[in-house]
Amino acid sequence: xxxxxxxxxxxxxxxxxxxxxxxxxxxxxxxxxxxxxxxxxxxxxxxxxxxxxxxxxxxxxxxxxxxxxxxxxxxxxxxxxxxxxxxxxxxxxxxxxxxxxxxxxxxxxxxxxxxxxxxxxxxxxxxxxxxxxxxxxxxxxxxxxxxxxxxxxxxxxxxxxxxxxxxxxxxxxxxxxxxxxxxxxxxxxxxxxxxxxxxxxxxxxxxxxxxxxxxxxxxxxxxxxxxxxxxxxxxxxxxxxxxxxxxxxxxxxxxxxxxxxxxxxxxxxxxxxxxxxxxxxxxxxxxxxxxxxxxxxxxxxxxxxxxxxxxxxxxxxxxxxxxxxxxxxxxxxxxxxxxxxxxxxxxxxxxxxxxxxxxxxxxxxxxxxxxxxxxxxxxxxxxxxxxxxxxxxxxxxxxxxxxxxxxxxxxxxxxxxxxxxxxxxxxxxxxxxxxxxxxxxxxxxxxxxxxxx
Amino acid sequence: xxxxxxxxxxxxxxxxxxxxxxxxxxxxxxxxxxxxxxxxxxxxxxxxxxxxxxxxxxxxxxxxxxxxxxxxxxxxxxxxxxxxxxxxxxxxxxxxxxxxxxxxxxxxxxxxxxxxxxxxxxxxxxxxxxxxxxxxxxxxxxxxxxxxxxxxxxxxxxxxxxxxxxxxxxxxxxxxxxxxxxxxxxxxxxxxxxxxxxxxxxxxxxxxxxxxxxxxxxxxxxxxxxxxxxxxxxxxxxxxxxxxxxxxxxxxxxxxxxxxxxxxxxxxxxxxxxxxxxxxxxxxxxxxxxxxxxxxxxxxxxxxxxxxxxxxxxxxxxxxxxxxxxxxxxxxxxxxxxxxxxxxxxxxxxxxxxxxxxxxxxxxxxxxxxxxxxxxxxxxxxxxxxxxxxxxxxxxxxxxxxxxxxxxxxxxxxxxxxxxxxxxxxxxxxxxxxxxxxxxxxxxx
Numbered sequence: 001x002x003x004x005x006x007x008x009x010x011x012x013x014x015x016x017x018x019x020x021x022x023x024x025x026x027x028x029x030x031x032x033x034x035x036x037x038x039x040x041x042x043x044x045x046x047x048x049x050x051x052x053x054x055x056x057x058x059x060x061x062x063x064x065x066x067x068x069x070x071x072x073x074x075x076x077x078x079x080x081x082x083x084x085x086x087x088x089x090x091x092x093x094x095x096x097x098x099x100x101x102x103x104x105x106x107x108x109x110x111x112x113x114x115x116x117x118x119x120x121x122x123x124x125x126x127x128x129x130x131x132x133x134x135x136x137x138x139x140x141x142x143x144x145x146x147x148x149x150x151x152x153x154x155x156x157x158x159x160x161x162x163x164x165x166x167x168x169x170x171x172x173x174x175x176x177x178x179x180x181x182x183x184x185x186x187x188x189x190x191x192x193x194x195x196x197x198x199x200x201x202x203x204x205x206x207x208x209x210x211x212x213x214x215x216x217x218x219x220x221x222x223x224x225x226x227x228x229x230x231x232x233x234x235x236x237x238x239x240x241x242x243x244x245x246x247x248x249x250x251x252x253x254x255x256x257x258x259x260x261x262x263x264x265x266x267x268x269x270x271x272x273x274x275x276x277x278x279x280x281x282x283x284x285x286x287x288x289x290x291x292x293x294x295x296x297x298x299x300x301x302x303x304x305x306x307x308x309x310x311x312x313x314x315x316x317x318x319x320x321x322x323x324x325x326x327x328x329x330x331x332x333x334x335x336x337x338x339x340x341x342x343x344x345x346x347x348x349x350x351x352x353x354x355x356x357x358x359x360x361x362x363x364x365x366x367x368x369x370x371x372x373x374x375x376x377x378x379x380x381x382x383x384x385x386x387x388x389x390x391x392x393x394x395x396x397x398x399x400x401x402x403x404x405x406x407x408x409x410x411x412x413x414x415x416x417x418x419x420x421x422x423x424x425x426x427x428x429x430x431x432x433x434x435x436x437x438x439x440x441x442x443x444x445x446x447x448x449x450x451x452x453x
Numbered sequence: 454x455x456x457x458x459x460x461x462x463x464x465x466x467x468x469x470x471x472x473x474x475x476x477x478x479x480x481x482x483x484x485x486x487x488x489x490x491x492x493x494x495x496x497x498x499x500x501x502x503x504x505x506x507x508x509x510x511x512x513x514x515x516x517x518x519x520x521x522x523x524x525x526x527x528x529x530x531x532x533x534x535x536x537x538x539x540x541x542x543x544x545x546x547x548x549x550x551x552x553x554x555x556x557x558x559x560x561x562x563x564x565x566x567x568x569x570x571x572x573x574x575x576x577x578x579x580x581x582x583x584x585x586x587x588x589x590x591x592x593x594x595x596x597x598x599x600x601x602x603x604x605x606x607x608x609x610x611x612x613x614x615x616x617x618x619x620x621x622x623x624x625x626x627x628x629x630x631x632x633x634x635x636x637x638x639x640x641x642x643x644x645x646x647x648x649x650x651x652x653x654x655x656x657x658x659x660x661x662x663x664x665x666x667x668x669x670x671x672x673x674x675x676x677x678x679x680x681x682x683x684x685x686x687x688x689x690x691x692x693x694x695x696x697x698x699x700x701x702x703x704x705x706x707x708x709x710x711x712x713x714x715x716x717x718x719x720x721x722x723x724x725x726x727x728x729x730x731x732x733x734x735x736x737x738x739x740x741x742x743x744x745x746x747x748x749x750x751x752x753x754x755x756x757x758x759x760x761x762x763x764x765x766x767x768x769x770x771x772x773x774x775x776x777x778x779x780x781x782x783x784x785x786x787x788x789x790x791x792x793x794x795x796x797x798x799x800x801x802x803x804x805x806x807x808x809x810x811x812x813x814x815x816x817x818x819x820x821x822x823x824x825x826x827x828x829x830x831x832x833x834x835x836x837x838x839x840x841x842x843x844x845x846x847x848x849x850x851x852x853x854x855x856x857x858x859x860x861x862x863x864x865x866x867x868x869x870x871x872x873x874x875x876x877x878x879x880x881x882x883x884x885x886x887x888x889x890x891x892x893x894x895x896x897x898x
Contacts, residue, residue, distance in 0.1 A: 039505050039506075039837070039838075040833060040836070040837035040838070041833050042833050042834055042837045072755070081755070081761075081765065084754075084755040084756060085755075085756060085823070088753065088754075088755075088756040088823065088826075088827040089823055089826045089827065089830075090826070090830055091826065091827055091828075091829065091830020091831035091832070091833075091834075092827075092830075092831065093831065093834060108834055109830075109831075109834075110830065110833055110834075136768075137765070137766070137767065137768035138768065139768075140768030140769070141764055141768050141770070141771055142771075143793075144723065144768075144769070144770050144771045144791065144792060144793065145771040147721075147722045147723045147791075147793060148723060148771050148772070148791050151722045151723075152620075152621055152721040152722055152723055153620070154619060255619055255720040255721075256616075256619045257615040257616050257618050257619045258612060258615060258616050291554070292550050292551070292553070292554035293538075293546070293549075293550035293553075294546065294547040294548075294549075294550035294551055294554075295550075295554075298550075299547055302609075303546060303547065303605070306605055306608075309608070309609045309612040309613070310609075330612070330616070332608065332609075332612070333608060333611075333612060362555070363551065363554045363555050364554075366554065366555055366556060366557045367554055367557050369557060370556070370557020370558070370559075370575075370576055370581070371557070373506065373507060373508055373576060374508060374559070374574060376506055377506060377508070377838045377839050377840055378838055378840075379837065379838070434619075437618065437619060437719065437720055438718075438720075
């Protein structure tokens, strides 16, 4: 959460490179998307499963991510540790990531080694073995990951707690990594159940980008994935969040040196990409507020008033679930979180009352257009964007025409979106109240005290 | 190594980071035609011409990293570097930022102990490129260091240093360098010391700039959609307006650190463990045996012994790694992991034993073959984007690596054998003289 703008940027950077795109669905329901790009003799292959923390239940939060870890622990044909070893021996890099909306696995390799990656991915899509013994070790690793990334990072705790507050019913209230208590009580069977529920070809999309022939990629996909049977997928309930009807506030006390403020408003996301206009307007708004080093929040709060040392805005229009428009900031020394929040509200009110200037709009659009060229420098990123859109239920065309849609946004639309969505009724606010680094220390230092976890 | 998209990206960056610093591989079979010359002002230039994308990347790097901080002025290099684009040639910080954004250009900075650099990414269409390069020249050649902005940015830097005090990983990293380098300039953190920063005046920044940001101290790297003639014109233009100054002297040689073991109290739920020794400089003849050998020890991610022993077998940590960071002078060799407080000593012992055994026995033939297969087979991935190539150009230039270094990289990897790894590790690392830092746990020992 250090830079919310980076989240917005991830969306802003997408775009319609004109490379050839192939989009087919195999008979078993697996989707295959190929983007040919011949700049370098390499390729990236990603398998995306439409199964993220959004699909989890209370009591087993974090299981999507735990299963991601277990996917490297072997099948009948490929012993534990062998997956990574074989990819490495072929000069490849591989990893995986879990989000609220999906779990994805990737390999980057020389272009002629795609078959190895498909062979291994198809094998673990259908034949994963989850042993009690390896699960018991790996769940410890995941708990260490949680300590590293959340428990010992005050701003991550703030984000986690604010999401759990802003959403009362929607599954986005749960952290991707899972609550610690759920991790402590998770069993190998929970992981097996998750795998059985979601890991089938009809819940997966293969994205391959690079110096490849689309026909050959599709043929390989048919050879390796085509034989796997479709699974009956459970019905997914929408679990729509009831409309928020008043500001929510929380205070998070954690060891830290500086306070921190995080504000989140419920907001729409792209659904009907050709007709929707608000998500595009909100992307531009995030750019106007913090898209460059002298955008509004930086200029007014950090540089002019010097009430903040950092401030940024972020908005992600491409998600399976509901959206959020967020602003985060760290107060300057001697300034309170309350003063900072007031200053941020003043900036929002100014956009709502006076709108933005044509110059600001043009500036953000110039950045969007340039970023669309720059993102073609990264094969991985291009594949990532395609997967992101497809998982959110949006067609590749929505990505290709994204720049065009952003260029069509008007100053009036930005002002209208700010007025409509940045309302107190939809706002949740979290404040980090820093606790001295020494205080907790004394408690922890009592001899003989051992942590339960 | 498992990242969570959109929310969490740190770990992957770290692993890649270690590879980049060590890898530096370029070229070999893929012919990457690097052009090299000097500007009349003495700046060294490295250029790769590529017209596949309508964009240009430029980097200008100086020997002006934090190791150049004068005594008592820790943070001066960082602050000077940070101020370059915050007012220049009479244009305000806001005017500069807006003009860059207006043409979609991205100006970034990077600073480590050796190096202070500025990078520019711009579209290669004339209107955008010309404006972007004008601004790059302005911030490099005519920074104003406005008084009020110096004050503001000093406060912001101090705030970020204080924020880091709550981050056990950051605390461990800083403490490790301090313990390892003692009175050598590499001991100090890049960001500096809050008390020293608070004492700095505008004149300090101006003097540091004039002394270090000279053409003869600069390396200019260009990658992208321009011709050789244009690259020459751009480089000359960037170099021509830089301050004139005597060459920056060499840094002192670091001396090996004595064995030490520091425990730093912190309220975190995990201990952050770092240990290691003073390693090698960028031009050390042992570089390739150390680099390839370290893949087996702790540089190869899930393919490494440390990950297997600490994470896979015991579930002690999410991340366990080792790396050499070769610098202008001998940079650190370090191992790191994070684990819950009560198993700190167990995890530390496993990591130490793994290192000790590796130094005593070296890699097996099979492990070394695997390492070489990955590194040589993965070579094309290291040069598959303009951004990566630019970074390599800058590093080759900054560390005076031979121009054919890239062409021979894969051969150099493949030439490493078990005996060479064993000997190089034995020469470089004495496992009985480790500098250890543990942040976390209650009591300072």
